[in-house]
Every structure is written in structure tokens, then in C-alpha cells.
Amino acid sequence: MTLTARIRTQLGSLSLDCNLSFDSNVTVAVLGPNGAGKTTLLRVIAGLVPLDEGRVAVDGEVFEDTSSGAWLTPEARRVGFVFQDHALFPHLSVLDNVAFGLRARGVDRRTANARAREWLERVDLAGFAGSRPAALSGGQSQRAALARVLVTDPRALLLDEPLAAVDASGRLELRRALREHLATFPGVRLVVTHDPLEAASLAERVVVLEEGRVTQEGPFGEVSARPRSAWIARMAGLNLLRGTVSSGAMLLDDGSSLTVATDIEGTAMATIQPRAVALYRQAPEGSPRNVLRCKVAGVDPEGDRWRIRLDGPFPLVAEVTPAAAAQLRLGEGGEVFAVVKATEVDVYSL
Amino acid sequence: MTRGVTRRPLLGLLIPAAVAVLFIALPLIGLLLHVDWSNLPSELVSSDVLTALRLSLECSIIAVAISLVIGVPLAYLLARTSLPGRRLIRGLVTLPLVLPPVVGGIALQTALGRTTPIGTVLDHFGIVLPFSTAGAAIAEAFVGFPFLVITVEAGLRQRDDRFEEVAATLGARPWRRFWRVTMPLAAPSIAAGAALCWARALGEFGATITFAGSFPGTTETLPIAAYTSFEGSGQIGMAITLSLLLLAISILVLVVLRDRWLGALQ
Numbered sequence: 001m002t003l004t005a006r007i008r009t010q011l012g013s014l015s016l017d018c019n020l021s022f023d024s025n026v027t028v029a030v031l032g033p034n035g036a037g038k039t040t041l042l043r044v045i046a047g048l049v050p051l052d053e054g055r056v057a058v059d060g061e062v063f064e065d066t067s068s069g070a071w072l073t074p075e076a077r078r079v080g081f082v083f084q085d086h087a088l089f090p091h092l093s094v095l096d097n098v099a100f101g102l103r104a105r106g107v108d109r110r111t112a113n114a115r116a117r118e119w120l121e122r123v124d125l126a127g128f129a130g131s132r133p134a135a136l137s138g139g140q141s142q143r144a145a146l147a148r149v150l151v152t153d154p155r156a157l158l159l160d161e162p163l164a165a166v167d168a169s170g171r172l173e174l175r176r177a178l179r180e181h182l183a184t185f186p187g188v189r190l191v192v193t194h195d196p197l198e199a200a201s202l203a204e205r206v207v208v209l210e211e212g213r214v215t216q217e218g219p220f221g222e223v224s225a226r227p228r229s230a231w232i233a234r235m236a237g238l239n240l241l242r243g244t245v246s247s248g249a250m251l252l253d254d255g256s257s258l259t260v261a262t263d264i265e266g267t268a269m270a271t272i273q274p275r276a277v278a279l280y281r282q283a284p285e286g287s288p289r290n291v292l293r294c295k296v297a298g299v300d301p302e303g304d305r306w307r308i309r310l311d312g313p314f315p316l317v318a319e320v321t322p323a324a325a326a327q328l329r330l331g332e333g334g335e336v337f338a339v340v341k342a343t344e345v346d347v348y349s350l
Numbered sequence: 351m352t353r354g355v356t357r358r359p360l361l362g363l364l365i366p367a368a369v370a371v372l373f374i375a376l377p378l379i380g381l382l383l384h385v386d387w388s389n390l391p392s393e394l395v396s397s398d399v400l401t402a403l404r405l406s407l408e409c410s411i412i413a414v415a416i417s418l419v420i421g422v423p424l425a426y427l428l429a430r431t432s433l434p435g436r437r438l439i440r441g442l443v444t445l446p447l448v449l450p451p452v453v454g455g456i457a458l459q460t461a462l463g464r465t466t467p468i469g470t471v472l473d474h475f476g477i478v479l480p481f482s483t484a485g486a487a488i489a490e491a492f493v494g495f496p497f498l499v500i501t502v503e504a505g506l507r508q509r510d511d512r513f514e515e516v517a518a519t520l521g522a523r524p525w526r527r528f529w530r531v532t533m534p535l536a537a538p539s540i541a542a543g544a545a546l547c548w549a550r551a552l553g554e555f556g557a558t559i560t561f562a563g564s565f566p567g568t569t570e571t572l573p574i575a576a577y578t579s580f581e582g583s584g585q586i587g588m589a590i591t592l593s594l595l596l597l598a599i600s601i602l603v604l605v606v607l608r609d610r611w612l613g614a615l616q
Contacts, residue, residue, distance in 0.1 A: 076521075
């Protein structure tokens with residue numbers, strides 16, 4: 001089963017413009033910063049937001065096609081949408097919530113309740129059938145919302161920030177449960193998140209969405225190791241550079257240059273691990289390496305690794321131990337030399 | 351915001367505020383002082399009072415029913431759709447709130463009176479609204495239903511249509527969403543609106559007496575009975591008894607509604 005979407009829609013200041021294809025054999029995470037259009041993408045697929053231009057279809061069945069005017073109402077799409085805040089009906093019991101979709105599709109009450117109970121058991125909520133949603137914790141209400149969707153046997157499962165409304169203590173357990181249900185769900189699976197960790201733990205493929213456009217797509221490891229946007233690099237904790245490589249030198253877009261060890265020629269991107277950036281107070285001598293004169297723009301103590309933001313030929317983040325930071329007397333505005341070995345610059349073609 | 355610069359009251363404001371409280375309280379105290387408590391039980395169950403009470407309940411409940419049937423759909427359309435001319439309609443609906451009820455009664459007379467086009471048609475079917483119990487109910491509905499519309503609309507606006515969206519993705523068609531999601535979620539504000547509408551209808555005087563007159567047993571509701579015994583027959587005792595009855599009902603409505611009414615307005 002494949003969901004294809006060619007989407008162009010304007011919603012307030014957001015203009016969503018992307019071509020996507022989701023296959024049912026992998027879980028896909030749509031990753032991006034807040035306001036990138038991730039939720040809107042799900043709402044378009046579910047039929048809650050109309051397209052200005054484009055086409056959404058699952059296999060042969062067209063949900064929406066602006067060129068032919070085809071439009072399937074949300075209720076006819078059989079798309080399971082779990083909202084970010086779960087949105088359990090507050091006036092119904094947990095059981096009635098889960099049975100709602102079946103009743104809406106004409107299943108008789110007895111059968112609907114029996115199947116809803118089955119699903120409540122599968123998400124470990126059998127004891128809460130008669131409770132009101134208000135009595136559930138964040139993790140429980142997320143599982144109830146999941147059961148409410150899965151019981152209807154949808155063709156696609158859309159999860160919007162599934163762990164956002166859950167406190168830290170319930171997150172681990174819920175993540176495990178989500179992974180389990182995602183793994184056994186036979187249809188298209190989409191998880192929207194702004195958290196790379198969540199994407200990594202729930203999905204096999206990542207689609208990075210920024211300002212309404214897809215900036216990168218691929219297996220999670222590849223995307224995080226070889227980011228194509230500053231946002232994803234920052235999320236992965238990497239320094240990201242872009243420029244042109246020619247015979248061992250990379251000329252960056254800002255005019256500075258870097259010695260690199262690669263066979264690649266032409267336009268390329270490069271990442272530098274923050275911990276591969278060494279800091280010195282005096283410029284050191286030595287073989288193929290890059291020495292960059294920088295000013296300290298900021299120091300972010302984070303446990304036993306401090307992140308040092310540097311202003312040099314290009315912005316750079318270094319990671320040092322608190323002891324080293326003290327020894328170097330790193331303070332904002334202070335001058336340091338950042339040293340990066342050529343072999344620590346990971347160059348990849350665009 | 352319980353602490354801050356406005357925490358300490360200005361003494362100059364206390365005096366007019368105290369006058370305001372007395373202004374409301376004194377007439378009520380006066381009323382209570384003049385109640386003939388020994389005769390009260392027998393007066394309360396006298397046939398005149400019971401007839402007026404029964405009629406009042408009948409008319410006001412019909413008025414609420416009319417308001418629910420036409421008011422809830424209107425409130426829904428005003429709150430949830432981009433109906434053209436929404437502002438104008440909203441203004442029109444709230445007009446009876448500020449309109450002198452007598453004007454409402456006269457207006458109803460000119461629209462539904464026996465000689466009007468609608469009146470003639472109704473007459474053809476043997477229905478006469480002016481000076482009938484049905485007419486009294488319609489006059490009460492005219493004055494009471496803005497309360498219902500405003501309260502229900504506020505209640506519906508308070509929630510966005512997210513739950514309807516959830517219901518749609520779960521496969522519920524529009525009417526099912528309306529009956530299974532929208533209406534149950536709006537139930538508290540519908541109840542509050544109906545109660546306010548009912549309280550207003552129960553106390554309605556001006557429009558009712560203008561459109562329906564004051565015929566004991568047909569259109570002489572509690573407030574009208576109180577007025578006629580006070581003004582016409584000089585039975586001030588009876589007028590006070592009827593007033594006390596209306597006051598008790600009002601307080602009851604207020605107590606039941608306090609939280610809901612405030613909740614729906616916030």
C-alpha cells in the first residue's frame with residue numbers, strides 16, 4: 001500500500017509545498033521544527049484541510065485531486081488520525097470513545113463494545129472502560145486514542161507528536177507500546193515529531209520538513225549523519241558546512257576555506273562533530289589541519305561535556321570537558337584557536 | 351490577580367457601592383416585610399394563584415420549547431459557520447433584549463394579529479394567536495429566546511470544532527457528529543440558556559399583556575395576575591403573594607445556574 005501526496009496549500013503564513021510518497025512497509029517520521037507544516041500535512045491527508053493544488057491518493061483510490069475536482073470526505077477516507085492532545089471525547093466513557101468509530105460505521109452496539117474492549121485490553125486499559133477520559137494520565141489517554149483509531153482498521157495511521165502530551169515518566173513505556181503497535185499495523189504509518197530522538201526510536205525513515213518544504217528524506221542514520229539543513233544538523237548536534245570542494249580544499253559559501261581529506265569534487269556539504277573541534281589559546285603548528293581564529297560566542301554547560309559556541313570564519317560549535325574549559329579560561333568574547341583535522345571533516349556530495 | 355494595586359479598595363468607591371447593594375436589597379426586604387405569613391399558605395393554594403401558576407408554567411415551557419427548536423440551530427450556525435450577514439443576524443436576535451417588551455407585543459400584534467396576512471391564514475385553520483394562551487407563549491418566546499441563542503452560541507464558540515474533526519476522521523457523518531458530539535458537548539450551555547430563557551419567559555409582562563391581554567385562565571400569567579390584583583382590584587396582599595412566588599422561582603433559577611451561566615459567558 002502506498003500513499004502518494006502532491007501538496008500545495010497556503011494556510012496563513014505557512015505555504016506547504018511538497019511531493020511525498022509513503023510506503024506501508026516502513027514507519028516514516030515527519031521531522032521538523034515547530035511551524036514547519038507537519039500537522040498541516042497530516043490534516044491534508046486526513047481531509048481536514050483542503051488543497052489549493054495537488055493530489056492525495058492511497059494506491060488507486062483518490063482522496064483529493066484538484067485537477068479533476070475529486071474529493072473524499074474525511075469520514076470516507078478511513079485514515080486513523082491520533083491528535084497531538086489525543087482529543088478523547090470528554091462526554092463519553094473510555095469504552096464509548098473506542099467504540100465510537102465502529103458505531104459511526106454502522107456496527108451494532110454489542111459488537112462494537114466487544115471489539116472496543118478487546119482493544120482496550122491490547123493497550124492495557126481494560127480496567128478503565130467505564131472511566132471518563134479526564135481520569136486518565138497522559139500516557140493512558142494516548143493509548144486510548146490509539147485504540148480508538150486502530151479498532152476502526154484504518155488504511156493509514158497518522159500520529160501527531162504522540163509523546164508530546166505525556167510526562168517524562170510515562171514516555172519510555174508509551175514509546176515501547178507505540179513501537180509495538182506501529183510494527184504490527186499493516187497500513188501506511190506516519191509519525192509527526194519535532195524530536196529527532198522520537199523519530200529515531202519510532203521510525204525507520206525520516207522526512208525532514210522545514211517551512212513547508214521537504215529538505216531531506218532517507219533512513220534516519222543517513223539523515224542525521226549527513227544533514228542537508230542547518231536545523232537537522234543542529235538537532236543532530238553537528239556543525240554543518242556547505243561549499244565547493246576542489247583538490248583537497250573546500251571553499252565555503254561565506255568565502256573561507258577548509259582543508260579536507262576527500263576525493264569528492266564540486267558542490268558538497270560537510271559535517272564536523274563538535275567533539276572533533278579542539279581548542280587552544282595559542283595557534284598550534286602542525287600537518288593537515290585547519291586552524292581557525294575564533295571568538296567565544298557562548299558557553300552552554302551540559303553535564304560533563306560543555307558546548308562552546310564560536311564565532312570565526314563561520315559559526316562553529318565545539319565540545320570540551322568542564323576541566324578543559326576552565327583551563328582554557330573560556331569566557332564570552334575571549335579569543336581561542338579552533339583546530340579541526342582534515343580527516344574529521346566529513347564531506348558528502350549534494 | 352488577587353494581589354496588586356487594586357487590592358486595597360478606594361474608600362470613595364465604597365459608599366456608592368454600598369448604596370448599590372441597598373438599592374437592590376431594600377425593595378426585596380420591603381416585599382418580605384409585607385408578606386402576610388399567616389395567610390400565605392392558603393393564598394398560595396387558592397384557585398386564582400394556582401390558575402395563574404399553571405398558566406405561567408404552561409406558557410413559559412412552550413416558550414422554551416419554541417426557543418430550543420429554532421434557537422439552537424441558529425446559535426450553531428452563528429457560532430460555527432461563516433453564514434453571510436452573521437453580524438446583522440446576531441444584532442437582530444439580541445434586539446429583543448433591549449427592546450421595550452411593549453414594543454415587542456405591538457410588533458407581534460402587527461405581524462400576527464387577526465387582520466394581518468399571517469393572521470388571516472392562521473385564522474383559516476382556526477388558530478387565533480392574539481389574546482390566546484398560544485399567543486402568550488409566543489410573546490414570551492419572543493422576549494426569552496435571545497437569552498438562549500446568546501448562551502448557546504457562547505458555549506459553542508468556547509470549543510473549537512476539534513472534536514467534530516476527530517469524529518469525522520473516525521467515520522462519523524455530519525448529522526452523527528452533530529447529535530453525538532456537538533450537542534452533548536454543548537449540553538451545559540443549552541441547559542443554561544434554556545433556564546435563562548425560561549426565567550425570562552416566566553417573568554414576561556409587557557409583550558404578553560400587549561399581544562395576549564390579561565384573561566384569567568387564558569393569558570393571565572403570574573406577573574400579569576400580580577399586576578392586576580395590585581393595580582385593578584387593590585388586593586395588595588395577593589399581589590405580594592404572587593410576587594413572592596416569582597421571587598422564589600427567580601432565586602431558584604439563579605442558584606441552579608450560577609456556575610453554568612458564568613461558565614458559559616467566560
